[in-house]
Amino acid sequence: MLTAVPISWFLTLSAVLFALGVAGFVFRRNIITVFMSIELMLNAVNLSFVTFSYHQKQVNGHLYAFFVMVVAAAEAAVGLAIILTIFKNRSTLNIDDVDSMKN
Amino acid sequence: MDVILFLVFAIIAVVCAINVVVQTHPISSAVSLVGVMASLAVLYLLLGAEFLAAAQVIVYAGAIMVLFVFVIMLLNAGAEAKKGRSFTAQLLGLPLLVAFLGLMAYFVQRLFPQSTMVHFGGFRGGGAAEIGHALFTTFLLPFEVTSILILVAILGAIVLARKEMD
Numbered sequence: 001m002l003t004a005v006p007i008s009w010f011l012t013l014s015a016v017l018f019a020l021g022v023a024g025f026v027f028r029r030n031i032i033t034v035f036m037s038i039e040l041m042l043n044a045v046n047l048s049f050v051t052f053s054y055h056q057k058q059v060n061g062h063l064y065a066f067f068v069m070v071v072a073a074a075e076a077a078v079g080l081a082i083i084l085t086i087f088k089n090r091s092t093l094n095i096d097d098v099d100s101m102k103n
Numbered sequence: 104m105d106v107i108l109f110l111v112f113a114i115i116a117v118v119c120a121i122n123v124v125v126q127t128h129p130i131s132s133a134v135s136l137v138g139v140m141a142s143l144a145v146l147y148l149l150l151g152a153e154f155l156a157a158a159q160v161i162v163y164a165g166a167i168m169v170l171f172v173f174v175i176m177l178l179n180a181g182a183e184a185k186k187g188r189s190f191t192a193q194l195l196g197l198p199l200l201v202a203f204l205g206l207m208a209y210f211v212q213r214l215f216p217q218s219t220m221v222h223f224g225g226f227r228g229g230g231a232a233e234i235g236h237a238l239f240t241t242f243l244l245p246f247e248v249t250s251i252l253i254l255v256a257i258l259g260a261i262v263l264a265r266k267e268m269d
């Protein structure tokens with residue numbers, strides 16, 4: 001019976017969450033769900049940062065995760081404003097219908 | 104004890120993350136994402152990142168997800184329409200995902216063979232005092248640049264969302 005958690009378990013969990021985020025980003029068609037998948041990927045990377053910070057016994061990884069959080073907040077604000085504008089102009093949330101740069 | 108704590112919240116995080124991906128209604132995805140973030144906050148506490156755990160709950164689960172739910176409600180987003188996607192994507196997507204995960208897990212196990220064990224209280228440098236000290240000494244320039252980034256984000260959001268005045 002283990003008394004402590006191996007560090008590789010945390011990194012594997014981070015990889016699983018990141019892969020699920022990628023799957024959501026690729027497979028989903030709703031623009032809001034795609035956006036939430038990006039947040040999921042950012043969270044997975046944050047877990048990796050904090051785990052490596054524990055591994056190195058340094059606080060630097062926490063700071064990187066903190067900056068990732070700030071960037072995620074800014075990105076959410078701008079991205080949701082873009083989604084609002086797209087919906088206002090096209091009345092759709094399906095990313096397959098937003099393809100005016102295709103041809 | 105630590106192993107049980109990790110396993111419980113890791114399983115909650117993975118189940119919620121799967122739910123984020125498979126739910127067709129965006130509001131269900133959003134609620135599942137809050138579950139992922141809350142369980143990640145507990146794992147941060149286990150890793151000794153007290154400040155980040157608090158920031159995770161306040162900023163992510165509190166602010167960002169409320170913004171998401173607000174937009175979903177505002178746009179009255181319904182369930183996603185089923186659409187036939189390409190056959191190769193359906194056939195290859197899941198096996199490739201599993202292959203990526205297996206490769207990832209293999210390399211992680213090879214790189215970190217039981218070297219560091221995580222137990223609660225093993226790292227005590229993640230409190231608000233240490234974070235603040237590092238933020239205003241080593242990371243002062245990125246911190247100031249971040250303030251400009253947030254200003255730009257605010258301006259961008261206002262420019263995108265305003266009504267045309269003239």
